[in-house]
Amino acid sequence: MEGEPNMTDSRRSRPAKGPLSKEIIVKTAYELLESEGISGLSMRKIAKVLDTGASSLYVYVKNANELRAYVFDYGLMKVEITNLKNESWKKELFELLHSYFRILFDSPGMSELALMTIPIGPNSLAITEQILHQLNVGGVDAKASAWGVDILLLYAASFAYEQVARKDKGRNCNAVRTSFETLDTVRYPMIVSLKEDMLSGEEERFQWGLDVILQGILHSK
Amino acid sequence: MEGEPNMTDSRRSRPAKGPLSKEIIVKTAYELLESEGISGLSMRKIAKVLDTGASSLYVYVKNANELRAYVFDYGLMKVEITNLKNESWKKELFELLHSYFRILFDSPGMSELALMTIPIGPNSLAITEQILHQLNVGGVDAKASAWGVDILLLYAASFAYEQVARKDKGRNCNAVRTSFETLDTVRYPMIVSLKEDMLSGEEERFQWGLDVILQGILHSK
């Protein structure tokens, strides 16, 4: 209304507003994900940071799901893919998966994205490729490698997701703990007697699970 | 407006509208989940089936998340928990986890719920208890049982979730398959050479993974 006469001025007064692009949209979305979690990843919030409207994003991105996939793969850039020939393949595989886990665990929302997203981005593929390579070096046959990499990644993602949920819900995982405290000893004797172990561990537990799965893959012939 | 004079009549004309309760809300919600998937599980849609408003549900349920947890546990009723002493513990464990997987895989939305929900409902607990029992019979020690049951359930849920996504997205998992077809052979040699194996298998693959994890647990001492 009042700004109509100087509409061109108002546009000229902020020339720093660079043109939109898929890259800066994904980057902005990822920063929002880091600071606000998965709930920060909405078209409107991303657009607001970029000083535009939600509909403008649809020029560069098909829909919100596709954007989420891009954001997830962008976040995987930080995963360290080392390739030191002198180290043992097992140690390198562990470090890769541990790095993957840490990225999913530390950045709020990344573990959700890992589970919702079909991992066909370049960084996802690079991680998969590297794991397949390590398993191949370790003498694992084709089918076991192909199926094993899926289990390993699935384990890291779902474990990260579970740990994140456990980290957020109350301080000392109230929901689960308090329900375990008041359990019927007759109906659930095993759970009651093992409840301490069932709530313990974090990184150590992740490593243990990794070891379990890898041992299983190696004994699967 | 027009119905004002016979408002009491209209209420009396449908006395079959039984009172709300947590049980029928959960039951209705589960039926909606079965027929429409996770998107059918909204407070408004559930309320509409029960011929009421969404806000009425909040008398019996704290929020949508809690309702989802109840619905998930309700769906787990169908999981077959056998306890035949004469069978081997391994076979029974496999059958239990297979039944669990099938429930999550067949009912649309159950696998999503399995991942989002903190499993503290009675049916979840019964399944956990039974798995712990079988592992105990198999001679697995305390910590390995406590941590192993988590991995086994996590595996079944995330595998079901992945397979459901693969089943829905296009007919022959277009997204993944077409991206694998056009892969750079230089950058991703392992993926290209193993792409057939990576997309194969379903039930057989689930069994294989179960075997892998169980072997790993048994060798974890």
Place this chain on the structure above:
DNA sequence: TCCAATTAACGAACACTGTACTTTACGAAC
């Protein structure tokens, strides 16, 4: 029997969400 107190049910409203459609503005090519 009648009044009081509790509580279930309801409707409207709020603050969001993703996405489609229409209109405006700009930049380059002819």
Place this chain on the structure above:
DNA sequence: GTTCGTAAAGTACAGTGTTCGTTAATTGGA
């Protein structure tokens, strides 16, 4: 200079969970 393709923007629609204030019904006690 005009035209044309397209990026950007605004508006609108149909949803979502949840809260609030009000109404209706039912139950318990005198």
